[in-house]
Amino acid sequence: MDYNDEELMVVLMSREVRDGEVSACGALSHIPAAALLLAKEMHAPDAELIILNTVFRPFGTSRQFHFLAQRGELGLFFVSGVQIDRRGNYNLHQIGRDPDRPEVRFPGGYGGGLIYYCARRTILFRTEHTRRSFVESVDFISAAGHTPPDVLRLGGPSKVVTPKATFAFFKDVGELRLESIHPPHTFDDIRENTGFDLGVTRAPPTKPPTDEELMTLRGPIRRKMIDTDTYRAWAERTLGSA
Amino acid sequence: MGVPYVPVIGLVGTDLLKRRDDMIVAPDPFGSGKVSVVAKAMRPDVAVFHVDKADRSGNVSCGYQVEAVLLAEASAHVVVTAEEIVDRVTEENAIGGTFIPSILVDAVVHAPRGAHPGGMTGRYAPDKHAMREYVSASRDDASFAAYLDKYVFAPRNHDEYVERFVRQAETA
Numbered sequence: 001m002d003y004n005d006e007e008l009m010v011v012l013m014s015r016e017v018r019d020g021e022v023s024a025c026g027a028l029s030h031i032p033a034a035a036l037l038l039a040k041e042m043h044a045p046d047a048e049l050i051i052l053n054t055v056f057r058p059f060g061t062s063r064q065f066h067f068l069a070q071r072g073e074l075g076l077f078f079v080s081g082v083q084i085d086r087r088g089n090y091n092l093h094q095i096g097r098d099p100d101r102p103e104v105r106f107p108g109g110y111g112g113g114l115i116y117y118c119a120r121r122t123i124l125f126r127t128e129h130t131r132r133s134f135v136e137s138v139d140f141i142s143a144a145g146h147t148p149p150d151v152l153r154l155g156g157p158s159k160v161v162t163p164k165a166t167f168a169f170f171k172d173v174g175e176l177r178l179e180s181i182h183p184p185h186t187f188d189d190i191r192e193n194t195g196f197d198l199g200v201t202r203a204p205p206t207k208p209p210t211d212e213e214l215m216t217l218r219g220p221i222r223r224k225m226i227d228t229d230t231y232r233a234w235a236e237r238t239l240g241s242a
Numbered sequence: 243m244g245v246p247y248v249p250v251i252g253l254v255g256t257d258l259l260k261r262r263d264d265m266i267v268a269p270d271p272f273g274s275g276k277v278s279v280v281a282k283a284m285r286p287d288v289a290v291f292h293v294d295k296a297d298r299s300g301n302v303s304c305g306y307q308v309e310a311v312l313l314a315e316a317s318a319h320v321v322v323t324a325e326e327i328v329d330r331v332t333e334e335n336a337i338g339g340t341f342i343p344s345i346l347v348d349a350v351v352h353a354p355r356g357a358h359p360g361g362m363t364g365r366y367a368p369d370k371h372a373m374r375e376y377v378s379a380s381r382d383d384a385s386f387a388a389y390l391d392k393y394v395f396a397p398r399n400h401d402e403y404v405e406r407f408v409r410q411a412e413t414a
Contacts, residue, residue, distance in 0.1 A: 061308040063308070099261060113256055113258060117253075118251050141255060141256045150275060152274075152276040
């Protein structure tokens with residue numbers, strides 16, 4: 001069955017959700033929101049989902065969400081960055097290294113610089129896999145992938161998902177390495193479009209979305225997103241449009 | 243909270259931390275051997291923010307701006323501008339978890355469309371046209387000064403601002 005890049009990312013991210021865990025995503029997170037809902041339908045019926053600013057949230061205030069994360073009860077979080085680097089740092093603040101004269105200034109990370117250290121696992125994602133988004137070192141560290149062992153930290157990055165590949169984060173050395181390549185992309189494609197050393201000389205193909213995953217996503221999950229007004233316009237436009 | 247500082251999990255190794263002198267990395271005083279960021283409390287003299295509803299006694303429902311509750315609790319004085327003045331705001335009729343009791347509030351100002359050019363969830367969307375103008379004006383000091391002259395200093399009061407700059411199409 002054919003699929004588009006965003007459907008592929010939804011499926012790959014949904015596979016990271018574990019049954020019985022609390023999993024969450026923040027604002028402007030249509031791909032993670034769909035991934036969370038898909039996981040609950042496919043393999044994690046007892047997953048607790050927190051999708052900010054939608055009906056899928058147990059709290060009225062962000063303070064309650066932060067405190068839950070600080071208590072170590074958040075298993076999985078999804079976050080994107082304008083830039084992501086080899087060390088698992090991400091940048092949501094600015095392009096250009098001079099803090100007083102940035103070329104482009106973004107709204108910043110809200111609580112991401114806290115949640116990245118509290119959630120047990122964080123999946124980084126980026127819909128653009130190019131050398132300008134995957135860089136050797138980010139212009140501004142909004143949240144750090146690796147910290148010294150004496151820093152109080154409950155979790156950190158575990159994986160990166162892009163339209164071309166996945167990377168795994170190796171905590172002991174504090175670096176990302178290419179994990180799998182989405183067919184039909186090749187190792188040379190990935191090397192060409194990634195601004196840092198891939199850490200490996202080859203990688204297996206990614207297990208593509210199954211028909212069951214795609215049909216569930218395009219059927220009940222698309223319906224649920226529309227009915228609950230959860231990134232409705234995106235769901236209508238994207239899911240099933242391959 | 244009223245405490246002078248709090249430990250925070252996170253932010254170590256970020257460029258944000260390099261830019262702030264009110265957050266430092268400090269050891270756990272109870273000897274776990276771990277370090278974490280410790281953030282100095284902010285105690286504003288005055289907080290001014292825009293809310294959904296208020297009554298004449300100063301009870302406030304801040305709409306979806308839940309962080310405003312923390313701001314009101316932290317500040318010595320609180321001035322709110324409100325979309326609507328109603329008979330009575332109570333904990334029960336405030337939008338979920340966003341009640342600020344009058345004991346924390348010094349003054350209430352009736353200012354419909356007071357979030358403009360920003361939006362007010364549940365009432366009106368941000369004025370994208372005006373926002374774009376603000377963003378381009380903020381590129382340098384001269385254009386920003388001109389912006390302030392036109393939108394902030396020239397109008398005699400809020401009503402005149404609304405009349406001149408809030409487009410009627412947005413009111414629908």
